[in-house]
Amino acid sequence: MSAIVTIERKRSGVCEDEQLSCCALCQDVLKDPVSTSCGHWFCRQCISSYWDQSASSGDSSCPQCGERSRSRAGLQTASQSSCVQTDVGLQEVLDEHKISLRRRCERVTEGSDETGSRTLLNRIYTELYITEGQSEEVHTQHEVRQLETASKMDALYDTPIRCQDIFKALPDQQRPIRVVLTNGVAGVGKTFSVQKFTLDWAEDLENQHVSVVVLLSFRELNLIRDEQYSLLELLHVFHPTLQKVTAEKLAVSQLLFIFDGLDESRLSLDFTNRKLLSDVRQKSSVSQLLTNLIQGNLLPSALVWITSRPAAANQIPPTCVDRLTEVRGFTDAQKEEYFRRRFSDEELSSRIISHMKTSRSLHIMCSIPVFCWITATVLEHMLTTEQRGELPKTLTDMYSHFLLVQTKRKKNKYHEGHETSPQELTEADREVLLKLGRLAFEHLEKGNIMFYQEDLEQCGLDVTEASVYSGVCTEIFKRECVIFQKPVYCFVHLSIQEFLAAVYMFHCHSNRKTERAMKKSLQSKNGHLDLFVRFLHGLSLESNRRLLGGLLGQTEISPETIQRVINNLKKMDSDEISPDRSINIFHCLMEMNDLSLFQDIQEFVKSENRSEKKLSEIQCSALAFMLQMSEEVLDELDLQKYNTSFWGLRRLIPAVRNCRKAQLTKCALSETHCKVVASALKSNPSHLTELDMSLNDLYDSGVKLLCAGLESPNCRLETLRLKGCGLSKIRCDYLAAALKSNRSHLRELDLSFNNNLKDSGVKQLCRFLESPRCELETLRLSFCGLSKFSCDSLAAALRSNPFHLRELDLSGNYSLTDSDVKQLSDLKESPDCRLASLVWSR
Numbered sequence: 001m002s003a004i005v006t007i008e009r010k011r012s013g014v015c016e017d018e019q020l021s022c023c024a025l026c027q028d029v030l031k032d033p034v035s036t037s038c039g040h041w042f043c044r045q046c047i048s049s050y051w052d053q054s055a056s057s058g059d060s061s062c063p064q065c066g067e068r069s070r071s072r073a074g075l076q077t078a079s080q081s082s083c084v085q086t087d088v089g090l091q092e093v094l095d096e097h098k099i100s101l102r103r104r105c106e107r108v109t110e111g112s113d114e115t116g117s118r119t120l121l122n123r124i125y126t127e128l129y130i131t132e133g134q135s136e137e138v139h140t141q142h143e144v145r146q147l148e149t150a151s152k153m154d155a156l157y158d159t160p161i162r163c164q165d166i167f168k169a170l171p172d173q174q175r176p177i178r179v180v181l182t183n184g185v186a187g188v189g190k191t192f193s194v195q196k197f198t199l200d201w202a203e204d205l206e207n208q209h210v211s212v213v214v215l216l217s218f219r220e221l222n223l224i225r226d227e228q229y230s231l232l233e234l235l236h237v238f239h240p241t242l243q244k245v246t247a248e249k250l251a252v253s254q255l256l257f258i259f260d261g262l263d264e265s266r267l268s269l270d271f272t273n274r275k276l277l278s279d280v281r282q283k284s285s286v287s288q289l290l291t292n293l294i295q296g297n298l299l300p301s302a303l304v305w306i307t308s309r310p311a312a313a314n315q316i317p318p319t320c321v322d323r324l325t326e327v328r329g330f331t332d333a334q335k336e337e338y339f340r341r342r343f344s345d346e347e348l349s350s351r352i353i354s355h356m357k358t359s360r361s362l363h364i365m366c367s368i369p370v371f372c373w374i375t376a377t378v379l380e381h382m383l384t385t386e387q388r389g390e391l392p393k394t395l396t397d398m399y400s401h402f403l404l405v406q407t408k409r410k411k412n413k414y415h416e417g418h419e420t421s422p423q424e425l426t427e428a429d430r431e432v433l434l435k436l437g438r439l440a441f442e443h444l445e446k447g448n449i450m451f452y453q454e455d456l457e458q459c460g461l462d463v464t465e466a467s468v469y470s471g472v473c474t475e476i477f478k479r480e481c482v483i484f485q486k487p488v489y490c491f492v493h494l495s496i497q498e499f500l501a502a503v504y505m506f507h508c509h510s511n512r513k514t515e516r517a518m519k520k521s522l523q524s525k526n527g528h529l530d531l532f533v534r535f536l537h538g539l540s541l542e543s544n545r546r547l548l549g550g551l552l553g554q555t556e557i558s559p560e561t562i563q564r565v566i567n568n569l570k571k572m573d574s575d576e577i578s579p580d581r582s583i584n585i586f587h588c589l590m591e592m593n594d595l596s597l598f599q600d601i602q603e604f605v606k607s608e609n610r611s612e613k614k615l616s617e618i619q620c621s622a623l624a625f626m627l628q629m630s631e632e633v634l635d636e637l638d639l640q641k642y643n644t645s646f647w648g649l650r651r652l653i654p655a656v657r658n659c660r661k662a663q664l665t666k667c668a669l670s671e672t673h674c675k676v677v678a679s680a681l682k683s684n685p686s687h688l689t690e691l692d693m694s695l696n697d698l699y700d701s702g703v704k705l706l707c708a709g710l711e712s713p714n715c716r717l718e719t720l721r722l723k724g725c726g727l728s729k730i731r732c733d734y735l736a737a738a739l740k741s742n743r744s745h746l747r748e749l750d751l752s753f754n755n756n757l758k759d760s761g762v763k764q765l766c767r768f769l770e771s772p773r774c775e776l777e778t779l780r781l782s783f784c785g786l787s788k789f790s791c792d793s794l795a796a797a798l799r800s801n802p803f804h805l806r807e808l809d810l811s812g813n814y815s816l817t818d819s820d821v822k823q824l825s826d827l828k829e830s831p832d833c834r835l836a837s838l839v840w841s842r
Contacts, residue, residue: 025050025063090249094212097241101213102202105195125196126338126369128189129328130182132159132170144365144495144531161325163193164206167256167303177322179294179304183313184327186263186449186494187370190307193327194260197305210303211253214239218265219450219488221286225267231280231289231298247280255302257293262308262315264450264490269315271295294320329367338372343380352379359393360629361590370493374402381405395531396538396591399499400547403433406472430551435461436472437504440497444532449497451489463487472496495531502535506552518572521584530584538591540565566594570618578672579624579651586622597622615644620651627655633687634659639667656680661690669693674702681709686716694723694750703731707738719748723780727754732761739768750780752809757781759789769797775804782839783812788820795823802833810840 025046042050042063050063108121159170167177184190194215200206201213216238224237232250235242245253267287277284277292280299284292292298294306294316306316307327318324330338336353343349356362356375365371378401382391392398407429439451439459448455453463472492491497505517517536521529538544540562545552569585589597601622604613615623620642627634637659639649649667656662657680664677680688698706703725709715727735732751739746751757751765762781768774781790791810798805808824810816821840827833 090245093241093244097212097239098202098204100239100241101198101215104215105199105202108192108195121192121195121199124338124341125192126330126334126341128163128193128369129331129334130161130163130166130193131326131328132161132323163197164200166197166305166323166325167207175322178296178302179321180306180323180325181313181316181321182305182307182325182327183310184307184329185368186309187368188327188329189369190327191260192369194258194305194307198258207256209254210256212242212245212255214242214255214257215260216258217260218262218267219490221259221290222264222266222450223486223488225286228283228285229289230283231277231293233283234286234289250280250299255299256305257302258305258307259290260307262306263312265312265315266450271317271320329369330372331367332363335363335366335372338369339376342376348380348383351383352376355379355391361395361587362393362398365395368493371495374398374493374496377405378402381408394538394591394593395495396499396535396541396544397547399496399535400539400544402496403472403499403503404547407433430549432461432465433472433500433551434504434507435459435465437500437507439500440491441501441504444497444501444529447528449490449494453487453489456489472500498532499535502532502539503548503551506536506539518569518585518588521581530581530587533584534587534591537565537569537588541592562592566592570597570616572618579621579653579676582617582621582651583625583654585618586625589618601626611641611643613643615642615648617645617648617651620644620648624652624654628658630658636661636663638663640665653677656688657683658687660687662688663692664696665692666695669696669698669702671699671701671705674698674705678705678709681706681715681717682712684714686712686714689716689745690719691717692719692721693725694721695725697726698722698731699726700731700734703727703734707734710735710738711742713742715742716745718745719750720746721748721750722754723750724753726756727751727761728756729758729760729764732757732764736764736766736768740771740773742773744768744773744775746774746776748778748780749776750778751784752780752782752812753784755783755785757784757786759787759793762786762790763793766793766797769794769805770800772801774801777804778807778809779805780809781813782809785815786810786813787815788817791816791820791824795827798824798827798833798835802827802830802835804834806834807837808835808839810838812841814841816840 023043023046025042047063106121108119108124166180166182169175169177182190182193197207198213198215201208201210214235216234220238229237232247235245235250267290269287269291271291271294274291275284275288276297277288278297289298293302294304308315335356339349339352339356340346343352352375356366362375366375375398378398379391382389382401392401436459439456439461442459443449443451443455456463491500517529518533521533539548539552540557542557542562545557566589569589572585586597597618600619604610604615604619604623605626607613627637634655637652637655638661639652640663642649642652644652646667650669650673653664653667653669653673653676656664656677662677662680664673667673669677677691677693680686681691693706696702710717710720754761762784769776769779790813794808810821821838824835824838828835828838
């Protein structure tokens with residue numbers, strides 16, 4: 001039953017209808033409406049404030065009629081009333097709205113509009129893997145690298161959630177869930193999840209406690225970002241079926257607002273300097289409406305669901321979010337299910353699945369439903385036509401074939417031409433594809449993924465040309481509504497934009513600027529150019545250039561030139577670059593079909609005399625990647641056991657994410673390296689139980705990053721050694737706070753040879769020692785410049801929490817005397833204290 005209701009009251013034998021409208025106290029639209037036993041309706045906050053100010057106790061009088069027969073505990077909401085009837089006229093409106101949403105969501109676009117117009121969501125929808133929380137490194141890695149990391153996650157540590165249950169609290173969650181933020185990389189299935197949720201609601205299958213689902217995309221909202229609307233008008237404009245729904249009816253409804261695609265937003269969401277709005281009839285900017293709705297000022301009982309790519313999700317303050325989820329895409333089993341559902345020919349689907357598994361990069365990318373569609377499009381064409389040739393194994397090869405298949409489909413549809421080989425591109429095709437490439441390239445640098453007609457025109461593109469290539473660049477809006485008269489365009493997937501950008505750059509500059517582009521990508525903080533650069537190197541291969549015909553230009557690239565590019569990659573200097581960025585050099589070599597590096601590392605891993613073989617820096621990057629992605633967790637990563645340069649050692653650090661013990665001593669760890677270590681501690685699951693970062697000056701920023709990892713609920717660290725790391729009071733503050741804030745697994749902490757630690761630093765550390773969460777057994781504080789005050793602080797902490805510490809090392813603190821350590825010595829003799837070993841120097 002809808003929560004928008006008419007109340008039927010009986011008084012003196014007379015039944016009268018009262019349409020819920022406004023609060024009898026504040027005369028404003030009802031917010032969280034409740035009624036007294038006499039039948040009058042108020043905002044819950046208004047009536048509570050009124051009773052707080054009144055002198056009455058026990059029963060509370062109604063401010064409208066004075067009746068005193070209802071206690072606060074007996075307040076009744078609109079949905080609980082025993083005399084509730086559905087507004088018949090309104091129910092017809094809601095039924096019409098459901099029909100409209102069902103029509104909108106039952107068919108989906110998988111790539112081109114042509115395909116989408118025939119695709120029923122329920123026919124191809126494959127359940128996606130959605131989890132509570134989110135992966136680490138969302139702001140430091142290209143999304144393809146995030147997929148690689150996600151593929152290593154252990155499902156045993158995840159809390160999976162069905163998209164239909166996105167607002168259902170888990171057993172251990174006490175408070176209701178009002179605002180949900182769902183992250184996921186481009187094309188992973190966020191919009192499909194939203195459409196599936198909406199379709200199931202519109203078909204009366206799920207979530208019927210929701211009265212109205214309001215589905216909006218940021219693509220749509222961008223079109224009116226400079227205009228003034230009330231929230232009520234916004235609903236009426238985007239959902240004309242709700243024209244008859246009034247502000248009064250909204251106030252007593254259970255609404256769900258779904259805002260899809262925050263990463264595509266061109267709105268400025270300011271949650272601090274915003275105007276307070278509480279009336280759905282009050283006009284303001286779209287940005288103000290959204291921030292007030294999310295924060296609960298407008299329609300505080302309304303549910304809100306926001307989807308976003310990870311890098312844009314931080315626009316929503318964590319304090320506004322009740323549940324954070326992540327769409328991981330397809331599991332391995334779901335990948336296979338997708339292809340079997342797509343093709344009725346079992347033999348065809350089996351061959352496609354088999355080929356997908358032969359290439360690690362393709363298999364990982366197939367976690368993304370859109371990439372499954374690209375793979376299916378290419379392999380179906382290659383396996384069912386007369387075309388012969390090796391099936392694509394690299395990403396560049398796959399996207400080259402995809403571009404040609406789309407061009408061929410366009411040709412057959414619009415020109416009814418004869419069957420042509422994929423290599424045959426007409427001059428018109430080349431011209432349009434290069435214009436699309438220019439659009440892709442120029443906006444990739446700006447970070448734009450949505451384009452308007454003027455953007456196309458600046459690149460010399462006619463709107464019709466872009467629409468013809470609908471499998472590559474798609475027009476978003478074609479609705480017959482005033483607000484959608486301005487069309488918006490985007491590439492079917494971000495990776496297609498990255499590929500076409502590489503095609504355009506290669507065409508314009510051949511290989512002359514490839515190395516410069518690589519250096520620019522290495523300097524990127526979030527790796528946004530990584531895949532673009534991989535495509536750029538893959539396009540230099542003669543096989544891909546032959547496949548794309550004259551699209552890449554007529555310049556011949558000799559085998560010697562190719563080899564020189566490979567050699568330059570292997571020698572590329574990235575001293576001050578994040579080791580994660582350096583791994584992309586290895587991926588570029590794989591795109592160029594250079595397997596020598598991969599083979600070298602395989603031989604090294606199998607070798608019994610590893611210390612005798614000196615590794616180059618690029619070999620260290622490749623080894624780090626392979627160790628990180630290995631199914632087997634490494635027992636120990638000891639950088640000093642590898643025969644390589646100082647810079648090579650630092651490139652091995654990403655392997656810390658897949659090992660149990662990490663010895664990272666004396667390698668001048670920088671802030672970027674500390675980020676990697678922190679991400680290892682935050683990983684789900686985190687395998688790291690022993691970490692030694694001694695003899696590295698970590699600075700304040702490095703210690704802060706390390707502490708962010710220690711605070712993570714995923715952290716399982718048992719031993720932490722920070723000898724000679726330049727720890728000071730402020731750094732000890734960070735450390736103590738991090739260890740105290742989390743359920744600590746730490747059993748051994750070695751802070752020796754930190755001369756600046758002194759008494760003030762130990763005092764901060766004692767905050768952790770006295771915490772009931774502390775289960776530390778060994779603490780080493782040798783050569784830390786300590787005096788009697790430190791002994792006093794330590795003794796007080798141990799008296800507060802005497803149950804765990806067994807060994808305390810204070811050696812090398814030469815100012816200490818017998819009397820200074822007497823309190824600690826006495827505790828050692830106490831039966832209530834576990835302290836068994838106290839080491840100090842006279």
